[in-house]
Amino acid sequence: MLINGPRGTKDILPETVAQWTYVEDVIRNICARYGYHEIRTPIFEHTELFLRGIGETTDVVEKEMYTFTDRGGRSLTLRPENTASVVRSYLQNKLYASDALVKLFYIGSMFRYDRPQAGRYREFHQFGVEALGEENPSVDAEIILLAVEFLRALGLQELRLHLNSVGCPKCRPVYREKLQEFFRPHLAELCEDCQSRFERNPLRLLDCKNAQCHELAEGAPRITDCLCDECRMHFDEVQAYLAATGVTFELDANLVRGLDYYTKTAFEVKYMPLGAQSAVAGGGRYDGLVEEVGGPSTPGIGFAVGLERVLLALEKQGLLPKVHESVDIFIVALGDVAKIPAFKLMQELRMAKISASMDFAGRSMKAQMKQANKKNARFVAILGEDEVKEACVALKDMKTSEQKKVASKDLVSALCVEVKN
Ligand code: AMP
Numbered sequence: 001m002l003i004n005g006p007r008g009t010k011d012i013l014p015e016t017v018a019q020w021t022y023v024e025d026v027i028r029n030i031c032a033r034y035g036y037h038e039i040r041t042p043i044f045e046h047t048e049l050f051l052r053g054i055g056e057t058t059d060v061v062e063k064e065m066y067t068f069t070d071r072g073g074r075s076l077t078l079r080p081e082n083t084a085s086v087v088r089s090y091l092q093n094k095l096y097a098s099d100a101l102v103k104l105f106y107i108g109s110m111f112r113y114d115r116p117q118a119g120r121y122r123e124f125h126q127f128g129v130e131a132l133g134e135e136n137p138s139v140d141a142e143i144i145l146l147a148v149e150f151l152r153a154l155g156l157q158e159l160r161l162h163l164n165s166v167g168c169p170k171c172r173p174v175y176r177e178k179l180q181e182f183f184r185p186h187l188a189e190l191c192e193d194c195q196s197r198f199e200r201n202p203l204r205l206l207d208c209k210n211a212q213c214h215e216l217a218e219g220a221p222r223i224t225d226c227l228c229d230e231c232r233m234h235f236d237e238v239q240a241y242l243a244a245t246g247v248t249f250e251l252d253a254n255l256v257r258g259l260d261y262y263t264k265t266a267f268e269v270k271y272m273p274l275g276a277q278s279a280v281a282g283g284g285r286y287d288g289l290v291e292e293v294g295g296p297s298t299p300g301i302g303f304a305v306g307l308e309r310v311l312l313a314l315e316k317q318g319l320l321p322k323v324h325e326s327v328d329i330f331i332v333a334l335g336d337v338a339k340i341p342a343f344k345l346m347q348e349l350r351m352a353k354i355s356a357s358m359d360f361a362g363r364s365m366k367a368q369m370k371q372a373n374k375k376n377a378r379f380v381a382i383l384g385e386d387e388v389k390e391a392c393v394a395l396k397d398m399k400t401s402e403q404k405k406v407a408s409k410d411l412v413s414a415l416c417v418e419v420k421n
Contacts, residue, residue, distance in 0.1 A: 008114065008122025010308075018323040019311060020125075024107055026153050027127050034146050036105040036129050041085040043109070047075040053084030053293050055261065057200040064112040078111035083286065083302055084293060086130045091295040101134040107307075119277030119309050128283075130302035132290070137234050140265045140285060140301055141241035147269055147281045147303050148247055154310065155319040160270045162252040163242075164224065165235040166203065168263045169288065171228035176202055178221045186216055206254040222253040234264050261289035265301065271313045280313065281305040329415060330372035331358040331393075334365055334384040342383045345393070345408060352412045372398070379418070381411065 005011060012020060031038070047067050054061050066078040079085055086104055089095070095102045107127045114120050129146060131139050144161065151159055167175060179202045187195060191210040198205065206217045227235060242249055255266055266284035274280070283303020290298035314320045329349060333342035342358055349356040357375055359368045365382075372380045381393040393411060396403045397418075406414050 008116035019320050022321050030150050031105045036103040039104045041089050044076045044078050047077040049084050066111045080112045082106050102132045105129040125307040126304040128304035132300045135299035137237035140238045158272050161249040162255050162268045163249045164252050164255040164266045165264050166266050167231050175223050175226040182220050203256040206256050261286040263287040280309045326376035327357045328355045329379040330377035332368040332382045338383040341388050
């Protein structure tokens with residue numbers, strides 16, 4: 001019986017890989033412009049890292065982690081996100097020693113036991129950035145602009161930037177209580193998830209997708225009315241920096257991130273035509289995280305972009321680059337006698353950095369020419385019995401259909417000139 005890939009996973013097939021590398025090129029380009037360096041961390045970490053770094057009361061930790069015990073009895077987890085891993089690596093490798101502000105980015109797969117649907121998978125890919133070591137609001141603005149500019153660089157236009165502040169451990173407890181006071185009389189009307197969130201993570205009541213919870217949340221007190229002076233000032237400054245660059249944003253009091261370590265700035269970029277899965281990027285400040293995973297108190301801020309959603313958006317808008325397979329030369333070998341000389345010639349061409357291909361099955365001339373056309377060969381070299389005897393090839397220019405005899409020993413140099421033109 002055929003074994004299919006696990007539910008929620010997708011193969012990235014050769015014809016689509018070019019789309020991924022195109023997006024990755026845009027990422028690397030923009031990160032270089034903003035001064036962010038690539039980091040690659042392991043796909044799995046000690047489960048404890050995510051319990052501490054994401055928060056035990058979050059949906060990700062409670063319901064979505066791929067956790068397993070290895071043969072040595074350790075509890076490991078496939079990373080559901082990469083921020084905790086980057087922070088772990090920052091501490092373990094003492095990256096803080098080289099710079100007060102460390103700016104990193106990553107591209108890689110994340111794993112969550114989510115309910116698969118369009119734009120939601122169990123293995124998905126994120127591009128993310130993290131800036132560690134600086135609490136100044138200008139870093140928040142830089143990070144937000146990087147997220148927006150990345151999406152714009154790909155050609156996406158109907159973007160909406162939502163901005164909020166989720167306060168800090170000083171002001172959030174007061175807000176939490178206000179929120180609980182507000183929701184308490186309505187507890188019975190809340191969905192099951194929100195009833196359990198009510199005590200442990202009441203901020204999450206604000207972004208529940210359930211229609212009734214959502215309606216109730218509309219009237220809830222706003223965290224931005226409860227911010228302490230420091231958080232208020234920080235939030236005002238982030239907005240001032242953003243406003244100065246001309247980027248438009250909407251204040252969204254119900255934007256709360258699902259993870260406990262977020263402080264102050266929270267933001268999301270939505271691409272509206274994607275409908276239910278319109279959130280393409282989400283991030284915020286996490287001044288409490290580094291301490292949470294055992295390091296010294298260190299401010300940090302970052303975001304992650306869901307690359308499958310970005311690709312869906314690009315596809316919807318017809319913004320994906322068209323890729324055409326092409327080869328510099330296709331060698332047509334006719335008859336047994338030509339097989340080995342043709343193969344030798346193909347290897348010589350490849351070693352001279354010319355892309356070359358041939359048929360391995362001894363098909364007819366017509367079938368081989370068909371393959372050459374399918375591969376968009378710029379040239380075709382035909383080798384039959386006569387050409388082998390004369391140590392030459394019949395070289396056909398597929399653009400002009402002109403054909404000429406070229407000595408095999410001169411083919412590489414002849415093509416080096418032609419292919420470069
Ligand atoms: P988060 O790490 O939950 O803040 O998510 C950041 C971004 O990753 C989201 O805005 C989505 O674009 C993307 N994302 C999150 N979960 C999934 C998933 N299961 N499948 C595909 N993309 C996802």
